Amino acid sequence: MSLPHRLILVRHGETDWNREGRLQGGQDIPLNDLGRRQAAEAAGRLKALEPAYAELDYIGSPMQRARETMDILRRELGLPEGGYVVEDRLRELTFGEWEGFTWRDVRKAEREQAQLRERDKWGFVPPGGESYRMLAERVRPVLEGLRRETVIVSHGGVARAVLALVGAVAPRDAARVDIWQGKLLVVTGDKAEWL
Template structure:
């Protein structure tokens, strides 16, 4: 994979917690809303953004159109005193799809589809769940979005998307990127080929 060098700072925020996150269920393409903790995390991310980028009002804002990401973006913008719905969405920023595994926990999957689960453990980056997509496929889906960012941008999206971004910019090798913990309520700042949590 040829890494992208971003010419502008990318401020990436994972959506806040949902009940499925708390239960350890694979959400993927399911449109699950935030829970109370997730709404607090969105407001906390706004305060981190305020400290990180005093000129936050002038930044470009783009997000996944999925409910949990839109709720996070709306809360974040409202907390900052910005118009809640005044941002762009892009379908390519939707979460990695897990196909027929969505709604199940990893424990369920290891029990019901042990062989498939073992194959995934060997190569998380390239493994395609039944009816789903791999991290490699996700990375190619979001690459054009990153390449077209007009300037310093706030992106609200998902854990899988953040892992793909880390690999695309060369901050983490793809095999490791698929295993990186992506925090909710914190901010991942990508500058060039470097990524830091704030």
Template sequence: MSRSMLPLTISHRLFLVRHGETDWNREGRLQGSKDIPLNELGREQAAEAAGRLRSLVQGYDGLDFVASPMERARETMEILRYRLGLPPKAYRIDERLRELTFGTWEGFTWREVRKSEREQALARERDKWSFVPPEGESYRMLAERIRPVLETLTGETVMVSHGGVARAVLALVGAVAPGDAAMVDIWQGKILKVSDGRVSWV
């Protein structure tokens, strides 16, 4: 096993929030690096995540808030912070928390990809963790990108990012085998709590 996939221990609680729904989510389109804004349901899901976080912590002074630079993640974070009574824009952005890039497949649905690039799609189904889409990146590459972010967390953290990032986190902390992590459903509007190697949905 490479160092990048040795189980990582996060000593402080991590509250991981996937951004709310976008129109491309609703249509089943691969977003990846495309900057698609939240839709109305996505904004409601961001507010729902704020309510869930409120039930998990006693106060917000000791929390670090960090988000992906992508618009859908930043909007989710700002709605969440507003609902908590915090200054909406007072949070960190970390470029490494960007979503997994699907390269030339972005904008297409999986049905369209399977029809136009059948062999590539089948190869991905055989190994979702390591498969690299044309001009894109694999979950393995994503995990290597975000591992340093997790290694440098200094306290309880609220992280607003993406489904792919959440799957990589599950693998990095040893909660799910890498090959299985790539297939885990990551819910919008809920919070994935990571604590002492254990994960739970709230």
């Protein structure tokens, strides 16, 4: 699918679990101090990229780390508090029973499952979780419903799903793309670039 309008993706700022390398997924972990600074940095990048930032639509994940990022971003831009849509389908990919563990923990406790995931990161479903493929199908209707240029504040998994959906990256590769905190991932048509 090709987006008719530019999309600006912002991954939430860092949490303590990000710093520790823990799988957050569906866990509602708050930002840490660095994460709050990264949210402010993203606002500065948005202001430099798009002088008419007040005219854009804003949509965010309902998860605490994404909402806090959105609130900081909008405050830094001087936009009204709460002036954005919360979209449940933009929640992070869930890792099910693996949440709270590091990848090292998972590899040690469930070696075969971890190896299966490495062979097919896009299609693998962790115990009680979901695959990137499933996440992409959850996110697709959100993208199809965009009517104009939009800022989405969400998660690394959601950004990877978007990259695959628009054709900027092959699905098998999308699951391995680094998604940076504090930067903007700008998607235009089937192209994406970091700012």
